[in-house]
Amino acid sequence: MRSTLAITALFALALPARGQEAPRPIIDIHLHAYPALQPTAEDSIWIPLEIPLPATDTLLMDQTIAKMEQHNIVLGVLSGSRELVAAWVDRAPDRFIRGVQVSDVSDTPGVETVRGWIESGDVEAFGEFSVQYADIRLDDDRVMPYVALLEELDVPLFVHLGPGPRHGTIREGSRYTIDAGDPLALERVLAAHPNLRVAILHAGWPMGDDVIALLHSYPQVYVGVGVINWYIARPEFHRYLQRIVDAGFGDRVLFGSDQMHWPEAIDLAIESIEEASYLSEAQKADIFYHNAARFLKLGH
Numbered sequence: 001m002r003s004t005l006a007i008t009a010l011f012a013l014a015l016p017a018r019g020q021e022a023p024r025p026i027i028d029i030h031l032h033a034y035p036a037l038q039p040t041a042e043d044s045i046w047i048p049l050e051i052p053l054p055a056t057d058t059l060l061m062d063q064t065i066a067k068m069e070q071h072n073i074v075l076g077v078l079s080g081s082r083e084l085v086a087a088w089v090d091r092a093p094d095r096f097i098r099g100v101q102v103s104d105v106s107d108t109p110g111v112e113t114v115r116g117w118i119e120s121g122d123v124e125a126f127g128e129f130s131v132q133y134a135d136i137r138l139d140d141d142r143v144m145p146y147v148a149l150l151e152e153l154d155v156p157l158f159v160h161l162g163p164g165p166r167h168g169t170i171r172e173g174s175r176y177t178i179d180a181g182d183p184l185a186l187e188r189v190l191a192a193h194p195n196l197r198v199a200i201l202h203a204g205w206p207m208g209d210d211v212i213a214l215l216h217s218y219p220q221v222y223v224g225v226g227v228i229n230w231y232i233a234r235p236e237f238h239r240y241l242q243r244i245v246d247a248g249f250g251d252r253v254l255f256g257s258d259q260m261h262w263p264e265a266i267d268l269a270i271e272s273i274e275e276a277s278y279l280s281e282a283q284k285a286d287i288f289y290h291n292a293a294r295f296l297k298l299g300h
């Protein structure tokens with residue numbers, strides 16, 4: 001009897017009540033397995049003070065996974081250190097595609113090291129590739145061996161182009177430059193590697209002209225909308241996204257949150273798409289799920 005009750009209770013949780021829509025499936029192509037942030041007074045210049053910060057690494061992981069369950073985020077592309085990514089995958093098997101964050105290619109990790117990670121199955125997506133933070137442009141010779149490897153192994157590239165933290169350039173030790181995020185620097189990569197799948201994270205904001213030129217000329221390019229959907233002014237996000245959609249590229253936009261240290265940013269990121277009056281329900285479903293399923297070759 002007890003087991004029957006338990007099963008009934010499970011179904012009551014899993015199934016929507018009569019008359020309610022099941023939540024649509026979502027793929028979040030931009031999640032991070034980061035340690036909890038312990039902010040100092042100087043961090044108040046850039047952190048979103050209104051969003052709660054989990055105090056420990058475990059709380060950050062558990063609250064982020066709980067947000068995925070709440071919103072029916074069936075899959076997330078996860079990056080951070082290889083150790084933290086492995087820990088999160090252990091906690092929620094089958095919920096993540098394993099990425100790796102690489103923020104510098106001046107000397108490490110080395111392209112043969114990356115080959116080993118991919119061939120062993122430890123890394124399934126390359127990114128977040130955030131060498132903009134090391135003032136390295138994508139047309140830099142040091143980038144080329146990595147993108148050649150990704151094309152050879154058919155592993156998608158998730159590349160940071162666009163905003164860093166507010167006033168981030170005055171942070172101690174920052175090497176971030178706007179110049180290194182020049183979207184047109186990606187053209188050398190795309191021209192040399194036509195079979196490389198590339199997701200431009202943050203949609204290259206605010207360089208919309210250049211991003212639309214890339215979408216127009218290179219069919220393997222998609223854009224993710226993480227962080228610009230909750231960290232910058234919402235009207236500016238909508239103008240930017242609407243322009244990309246109106247230009248005819250709604251089928252190349254990928255939902256992402258880039259929640260970093262703030263699980264509740266996922267709520268805001270989803271809300272930003274749900275409230276977009278210029279998107280049809282079919283376009284929202286494309287952005288939340290179908291475009292990513294195509295980009296990631298799910299089911300292939």
Ligand SMILES: [Zn+2]
Pocket residue numbers: 128130160161201202
């Ligand atoms: Zn980024």
